Amino acid sequence: DRGAEMEWISQYPHEKEILLPPLVGFQAINTRVERKTLVVELRPSLNLKSPTIEEVIGKLKSSYLTLLDILKGSLQAEALVGPSEERTELHESKAKAAEELGLQRKAHEETNPRWFNNALNYQEASTAAFAIDAKMATKSILAEMKTSGAYTATFGGYQMHKLGLTGL
Structure with a gap:
């Protein structure tokens, strides 16, 4: 039957x-x-609830693509906050970062799922996504500090991400 x-x-x-x-x-x-x-x-x-072999092999790829979707969605939402006349360079930067994450997703959609099962490959791809998000978070913090007038901070490139706010 x-x-x-x-x-x-x-x-x-x-x-x-x-x-x-x-x-x-x-x-x-x-x-x-x-x-x-x-x-x-x-x-x-x-058993329709059991994952197929392809789904099991592709779990890390799926989690990576989901990560990109979450980060991209968050940046897109932040880029649209406030009336359009009040949007700043920071809003534009977030929109561009969201686009960059979208391009990163497109580039990896066709990647063989087994590639992500190599820990170094998964780490490399995830680190690149988190670097984009961290850069935008740092820009947001610095923009807030600049508008509040509480601090004057000068950082350079990647050091800004490594030092965070502990250098203040």
Whole structure:
């Protein structure tokens, strides 16, 4: 009752052929011995909640693409905060960073999922995404500090990300 009987098109009509869908397991219902043969009665069981092999292999790729979607969505939302006449260079930077994350996603959509299963590859790709997000977070903090007039800070490039605000 779980498979497709194929004996009507089989080239071996005396054999009973049945095609079963993916994710089918077999449950032993009964066992008996006939002469010197152990006969096991099986019942097919279809588990639609089990991931396919492709899904299992692609979990890290999927988590990476989800990470990009989350970071991109967050930056896009921040880029649109406030009336359009009040948007600043920071808003434009966030919009560009969101675009950059979108390009990064497109570049990796066709990447073989097994590539992400190498820890160094996954780390490299994730670090690049987090670097874009961290750069925007740092720009936001510095813009807030500049508008509040509380601090004057001068940082350069990557050092700004490494030092964070502890250097203030």
